[in-house]
Amino acid sequence: MSSSTAAHNMQGRWCFSSVIRKVQVTEAATAAHHERPALKIPETAPSRLYEEPCISTSTVLYLAYGSNLSAETFLGARGIRPISAANVHVPALDLTFDLAGIPYKEPCFANSRWRKMNPPYPPSPPDRYRKNRWYKGLVGVVYEVTLKDYATIIATEGGGASYEDVVVPCHPLMKGAKTIDQVPTTKPFMAHTLLCPMLPTATTGGSIQRPDPSYAQPSARYLKLITDGGQEHHLPEEYMRYLCNIRPYTITTKKQKIGSYIFLGFWFPIIMFLLRVSKLLADNEGKSPAWFANVMDFAFRSVWLSYDNLFKKTFGDGERTMEEEDDEEARVGNWNEKLGAIRL
Secondary structure: HHHHHHHHHOOOOOHHHHHHHHHHHHHHHOHHHHOOOOOOEOOHHHHHHHOOOOOOOOEEEEEEEHHHHHHHHHHOOOOOOOOOOEEEOOOOEEEEEEEEOOOOOOEEEEEEOOOOOOOOOOOOOOOOHHOOOOOOOEEEEEEOOOHHHHHHHHHOOOOOOOEEEEEEEEEEEOOOOOOOOOOOOOOOOOEEEEEEEOOOOOOOOOOOOOOOOOOOOHHHHHHHHHHHHHHHHOOHHHHHHHHHHHEEEOOOOOHHHHHHHHHHHHHHHHHHHHHHHHHOOOOOOOOHHHHHHHHHHHHHHHHHHHHHHHHHEEEEEOOOOOOOOOOOOHHHHHHHHOOOOOOO
């Protein structure tokens, strides 16, 4: 196998323990929408950013970029209480949606990956996937959290089995900025973040490949958690416009709707049961035993095998909206209106 083929096959990997926790957290955050926690987090002091290590004796600087931007998820469903926060630009990383979820419900989740290059201008011709069209690097929020809360974050993101804990340089951003510089001018500081690496594995190990990691669309409710969080933190308008232009997965046919009822009616109780068992077996850091992680990964592999070999062929697409592709640009505005996108 060529190196390029191997690299392609390593993409689109997921881990069941992470996905079931993400589904549970997303469900909890959405269910509690009417009780959105107040987001009054003080700005992180420069002395904490630059004069102390990212993990000090009492706190951790943690970079969030997905649904953890939202107060509903981070403060509400996860129960984290940040000490302070800072908006940041991270040119070393890109935001991706290549962490596979559950067909027909949460097709994919946010992830990040190391950037291979820094293009000086938008790619041409434009990428056919709108979620890949941002070219200035990741934008997010660095929270200062306690060591206990950071352990909770690790546990609720898959118990350390799904993500790699990495340290990245972050450049502070002004709240409410309109645009983002291609090359940051502010002094960077270091922060921890979690990413699911695209690494080769053995025949087992809880990973599987999707044919095209960019194909799946995130659900509308998952996207809304991210865009709500971006607006709560006053992320730059240019980046918010990009987020609001990402098209969500939508069921558009009766066959898809019927298929989703059957698929989720069978698999979702199993997923939730495994989640409850994983909590009972987890250690103090929220990590499940290796043998049970293998059980969960086998179950999740079965979820996708049943989708690929039966449900998709019989009932239709559970990852991407089924409609003609010739007028995607014209329909983007509808998504902006649904989210109450920022008016420029």
